[in-house]
Amino acid sequence: MSNIAIKVENLSKAYQLGQIGTGTVSRDLERWFARIRGKEDPFLKIGETNEQHTRSTSDIVWSLSAINFEIEQGDAVGIIGRNGAGKSTLLKILSKITAPTTGKISGHGRIASLLEVGTGFHPELSGRENIFLNGAILGMRKKEIKRKLDEIVDFAGIARYLDTPVKRYSSGMYVRLAFAVAAHLESEILIVDEVLAVGDAEFQKKCLGKMGEVSKGEGRTVLFVSHNMDAVLNLCNNGIVLEQGKLGFVGDATSAVRHYQSSGSNTVDTWLDTRKLSRPHFSSLKCTVSGNQPAMTLTIDFKTNSETAYPNAFVVFGIKGSLGNTIMEAIPKLDPFIKFNGQEMSYKCEIKLNGFIPGPYAIYAWLGVSEAENYDWIDDVLHFEIFDAPMADRTFPYSPRTGYLIADCTLIT
Amino acid sequence: MNKTQENWEIVPANNLFDLKLGEVWAYRDLLVLLVRRDFVSFYKQTILGPLWFFIQPLFTTIIFTFIFGNLAGISTDKLPKPLFYMAGITAWNYFADCLTKTSSVFKDNAPIFGKVYFPRLIMPLSIVVSNLVRFGVQLVLFFIFMAYYATNGAHFEPSWAILLFPLVVVLMALLGLGLGMIISAMTTKYRDLSFLISFGVQLLMYATTVIYPLSAAVEKYPKYAWLIKINPMTTLIETFRYGFLGKGTFSWDALSYTTISTFVILLLGIVVFNKVEKNFVDTV
Numbered sequence: 001m002s003n004i005a006i007k008v009e010n011l012s013k014a015y016q017l018g019q020i021g022t023g024t025v026s027r028d029l030e031r032w033f034a035r036i037r038g039k040e041d042p043f044l045k046i047g048e049t050n051e052q053h054t055r056s057t058s059d060i061v062w063s064l065s066a067i068n069f070e071i072e073q074g075d076a077v078g079i080i081g082r083n084g085a086g087k088s089t090l091l092k093i094l095s096k097i098t099a100p101t102t103g104k105i106s107g108h109g110r111i112a113s114l115l116e117v118g119t120g121f122h123p124e125l126s127g128r129e130n131i132f133l134n135g136a137i138l139g140m141r142k143k144e145i146k147r148k149l150d151e152i153v154d155f156a157g158i159a160r161y162l163d164t165p166v167k168r169y170s171s172g173m174y175v176r177l178a179f180a181v182a183a184h185l186e187s188e189i190l191i192v193d194e195v196l197a198v199g200d201a202e203f204q205k206k207c208l209g210k211m212g213e214v215s216k217g218e219g220r221t222v223l224f225v226s227h228n229m230d231a232v233l234n235l236c237n238n239g240i241v242l243e244q245g246k247l248g249f250v251g252d253a254t255s256a257v258r259h260y261q262s263s264g265s266n267t268v269d270t271w272l273d274t275r276k277l278s279r280p281h282f283s284s285l286k287c288t289v290s291g292n293q294p295a296m297t298l299t300i301d302f303k304t305n306s307e308t309a310y311p312n313a314f315v316v317f318g319i320k321g322s323l324g325n326t327i328m329e330a331i332p333k334l335d336p337f338i339k340f341n342g343q344e345m346s347y348k349c350e351i352k353l354n355g356f357i358p359g360p361y362a363i364y365a366w367l368g369v370s371e372a373e374n375y376d377w378i379d380d381v382l383h384f385e386i387f388d389a390p391m392a393d394r395t396f397p398y399s400p401r402t403g404y405l406i407a408d409c410t411l412i413t
Numbered sequence: 414m415n416k417t418q419e420n421w422e423i424v425p426a427n428n429l430f431d432l433k434l435g436e437v438w439a440y441r442d443l444l445v446l447l448v449r450r451d452f453v454s455f456y457k458q459t460i461l462g463p464l465w466f467f468i469q470p471l472f473t474t475i476i477f478t479f480i481f482g483n484l485a486g487i488s489t490d491k492l493p494k495p496l497f498y499m500a501g502i503t504a505w506n507y508f509a510d511c512l513t514k515t516s517s518v519f520k521d522n523a524p525i526f527g528k529v530y531f532p533r534l535i536m537p538l539s540i541v542v543s544n545l546v547r548f549g550v551q552l553v554l555f556f557i558f559m560a561y562y563a564t565n566g567a568h569f570e571p572s573w574a575i576l577l578f579p580l581v582v583v584l585m586a587l588l589g590l591g592l593g594m595i596i597s598a599m600t601t602k603y604r605d606l607s608f609l610i611s612f613g614v615q616l617l618m619y620a621t622t623v624i625y626p627l628s629a630a631v632e633k634y635p636k637y638a639w640l641i642k643i644n645p646m647t648t649l650i651e652t653f654r655y656g657f658l659g660k661g662t663f664s665w666d667a668l669s670y671t672t673i674s675t676f677v678i679l680l681l682g683i684v685v686f687n688k689v690e691k692n693f694v695d696t697v
Contacts, residue, residue, distance in 0.1 A: 015695060092694070096423060096530035099691035105423040116528040122450055124457040133450055136443035137529050165457070 004107070005189055005221040006071040006094070011103035013064040013089050063089040064245045067103070071238075073188075076215035076222040078232035078253055080260050081242035082387065087225045090242065091115060094191055094223065109188025109221070112138060116193070118178030123167035127158055127177055130166050134181045148184045155210075156180035176203055183210045189221045190214060194228075211235055229257050269382045280306040280313060280340045280375040282365055287382045289353070294390035294406070298351040300382075304367065305344040306375075312337035313375055316366040317349060320380070321404045322359050338367065355390045355406040357398035431687070436532045443531060447539035452546055466550040470506065474499045481624045490626040490660040493567045496558055497658070501623035503555050504653045507548040508585045508646060509614050514540045515593025516610050519601045519693050526694060533690040537594060541586045548582070559657065574663055575656035581649050588645055588675045594682030598689040621646045626654075627662040645671040645678075 064086045071077055081087050092098045094105065095113035120137040121130050131152055135145040145152075153159050156176040158169070166174055192211065212235055215222040226232055232239065232253060239256025241249035249259040270286040283305040291297045300317055315338060317330045330351045339345065363382040368374035389398060390406050398406075437444075456462040474495050481487045482494035489497035515537045519526065522536055562569070600606045621644055622630065631638040641647050648671040655661035 093423060097527060098694045100423065100425050102425060104425075106420070107422075108420040111421075113529070119528045120525050122454055124454045125450060129450070129453070133446045136440070136446045137525065137531060139440070139531060140442075142442040142446075 003073045004070050005073040005075070005109055006105065006107040006223075008067055008069050008105050009103055011064055011067040011090075011093065011105060012062060012101050013086075013093060013098075014060050014101045015063050015089075016060055062245050064093075064100075064242075067242075067245075067247050069240060069247065069250055071107075071221060071223070073109075073221055074215075074219045075238050076224065076236040078236035078239045078256065079223060079225045079242065080227070080229070080232060080239060080256060081248070084244070085242040086245040087242055088115075088193070089245075091191055091193055091223070091225055107189070110139070110186075111189045111191060112182070112185040112187035113191035114182045114193065115191075117175060117182055121166055121174070121178065124165055126165055127153075127162045127169070131177070131181055134178065135185075138182060138185050139187075140185060144186070152177075152180045152184050155183065155206075172203070179203075179207055183207070183214075187220070189223070191223045193225050208234065229260075233257055269384055271378075271381050277376070278307040280304060280310045280338075280367060282367060282376050282378060282381075283344055285365060285378075285381055287363060287384055289384050289386065293386075293388045294355045294408075296353040296356065296386070298353050298384065300349045300351070300363070300365075301346070302349070302365070303344050303346050304338055304340070306340040306342060308340075308342055310340035310375070311369055312339055313367055313369050314338060315347075315349065316368075317351065318364045318366070319351075319353075320362040320364065321400050322361070323400050324362075327361075327404045353386070355408060356386050357400070357404055357406060358386050358389055359398070359400065359404075360385045426691075433532050433534070437534055437538070440531050440535050444535055444539050444542065447535070448543045448546065451539070451543040463550065466547055467554050470499060470502050470551050470554060473502050477502070477624060487625045488629040490628060490654075492569055492658055492660050493562050496562050496567070496569070497626075497654070498624065499555050499558055500654045500658060501650055503548070503551050504581075504585065504650050505618060505621065505623045505646070506551065507544055507582075508589045508649075509618070510544045510547070511541050511586055511589025512593045512596075513610060513614055514544070515590055516596035516600065517607060518593070518597045519689070520597075520607065523694070534686070537590055537597070537686075540593075541590050545582075545586065555657075570659045571657050572655055572659045574652055577652055577668075578656055581653050581656070584671060584675050585646070585649055587679050588649075591675065591679035591682035594686040595678070598682075598685040598693075601689055601693040617644070617646070620644050622650050626660070627651050631662075642667070645674045 067086075067090070079087050079090065089098075091113065092115070093100050095111065095115060097115070118134065120134055122133065125133065128149075131149065132142065132145050136142065153162060156173070156179070158173050158177055161169060161173065166177070169177070190211075208231060211222065211224070214220050215235060222235070224232065224235055236253040239249070239251065239253040239260075240247065241256050241260050249256050251259075268286065268288050271282075271284065273281065273283045275281070281304065283303045285303075286301045288299045288301075289296055290299065298319075302315070314334050315332065318326050319328055319330070321327050330349065332349055338347065361384055362380045363384070364377070364379045365381050366374060367376040394406075456465060459465060461468070477498040478494045482489060482498070518536050518540065526533065596606050596610055618624075620641060622641065627638075627641065627647060630641050648667040651661040652663055652668060653661075655663040
């Protein structure tokens with residue numbers, strides 16, 4: 001046997017958008033009829049990408065399309081990508097939770113997947129009983145768990161509470177116990193989702209250490225999905241970047257992280273007017289984020305229109321943080337004014353984003369003559385997200401509680 | 414753990430008849446632990462504890478005795494009324510519990526199924542076995558009733574058909590499992606069925622010989638008795654009563670018919686369950 005642990009061939013997965021369950025009887029019949037005639041499924045169109053910001057006519061979305069890659073035994077592979085790039089879908093298929101729409105995965109060795117810690121924990125049962133139950137759900141035999149019981153209890157640090165129902169545990173203890181069970185699973189292939197985003201810093205370090213031990217020390221294959229680039233660089237030697245359901249990059253971890261960070265600074269959001277107003281108004285808005293941290297640029301392309309001529313006006317764009325408060329307002333110089341002569345006019349506004357912390361942001365747009373007379377005002381009209389950190393070597397976490405912008409500062413001695 | 418490097422493959426569709434029994438066997442410890450969980454968590458933080466297993470059949474028997482036995486005066490085949498009802502209720506409850514719990518297995522376990530893979534069949538199997546434990550406990554109550562009436566000189570005697578008891582239990586379990594799997598597979602897409610099941614089981618009880626003997630139904634409605642006879646559960650309950658209490662309608666033809674229909678339903682259940690199991694996470 002070759003030393004390929006996992007081989008993914010032409011893997012695709014389609015999801016249906018919208019509400020499942022309404023009108024599906026007729027659709028099911030139609031599908032079934034197409035199948036018995038040997039025709040293609042009329043509702044699956046190949047080629048649609050998973051572009052979440054724009055609307056599409058088809059309500060089938062390809063969460064993964066035509067993915068091919070191989071993973072060698074003993075590799076620690078980081079799977080990275082934006083939200084909605086298909087990481088979770090890939091993990092779900094690898095963990096056999098859901099089946100692919102087309103393609104196949106072959107491999108050898110027992111797979112243990114950790115998409116969540118503490119699956120199947122029963123609040124009424126004691127810690128000990130839950131270790132056995134959870135272990136069995138993850139695929140361990142009873143005697144295997146018995147052999148490792150002391151090790152698991154020790155790792156979780158809950159020896160004193162072993163015979164207490166887990167519903168009386170603190171959330172930290174609960175998570176520690178759950179991770180401890182999973183970490184002691186013996187398997188050739190370990191699949192880990194971002195379960196490490198739990199517990200305190202000390203425990204996170206312990207988990208990362210345990211995973212490093214698994215991949216480097218024991219020579220097992222590890223697939224690790226994370227948004228934490230440091231963790232990926234620490235743990236993995238290879239990386240796979242997924243972009244909108246397609247394979248963006250396969251290679252060593254450092255290049256993969258670099259590819260991810262350079263490709264990702266573009267997010268686009270668009271808004272089209274459907275309100276049919278006669279007074280001056282925005283008829284379309286589009287925002288693009290470009291450049292690299294810490295100096296990024298937000299470009300807003302917008303169009304305005306009105307039915308008849310109106311006095312000149314000016315625009316204001318406000319940027320709001322994840323807590324809903326306005327961080328700053330962009331008010332371009334009044335002259336040139338926005339003119340209204342009954343025709344649609346296009347404009348572009350560039351806003352510098354210096355030292356913005358990673359996270360989601362919203363934009364509101366205002367159009368008017370003075371503070372007292374506004375033509376149009378649309379709240380939360382566009383959304384963009386910043387993924388990269390403004391400082392590469394900062395270990396202190398970014399949080400809106402400590403401000404949306406980092407201060408450019410130096411310590412002088 | 415076995416260190417053999419088994420090869421595996423993940424493909425879009427399942428073989429419909431592949432039960433993956435080998436895999437189920439490998440997860441047998443999980444089955445045992447799930448049954449234990451159901452049993453232990455049932456009476457945790459209750460005062461009466463496992464006594465609750467007795468209370469439901471006991472009170473149902475008392476109420477049936479008053480309403481159907483005394484008030485409506487439905488025949489009980491000359492058996493002591495409480496004994497007659499308890500036999501029916503104990504057996505029926507086992508089937509009904511297997512059916513209702515299995516029919517919501519995908520919905521109830523969606524959080525677990527969505528995060529971890531194990532042979533899905535383990536869950537319905539654990540339900541059937543958990544209920545078997547419960548059935549065993551309730552059977553003890555039934556035996557206590559039998560002993561009480563026997564010492565008080567009531568006229569009944571177990572017949573040779575008591576030897577068929579294991580077969581009756583297995584058939585009830587498989588019938589509940591099969592029907593439950595069919596419904597569970599369909600409820601992942603169409604939730605309507607989960608509403609149907611809650612009162613459907615209740616209605617089905619009246620189409621089964623739980624509160625009346627088959628002989629009475631045949632006597633009173635000779636034209637429509639076939640409706641009750643085609644229900645496989647009727648034969649099972651009649652055989653159960655005939656075995657333990659010596660009264661009831663028993664025929665080999667009916668038993669063969671029930672056995673065959675049970676296996677057909679079970680097979681159908683397995684096919685639809687297998688078809689749904691791989692992708693239900695996306696729709697449930």
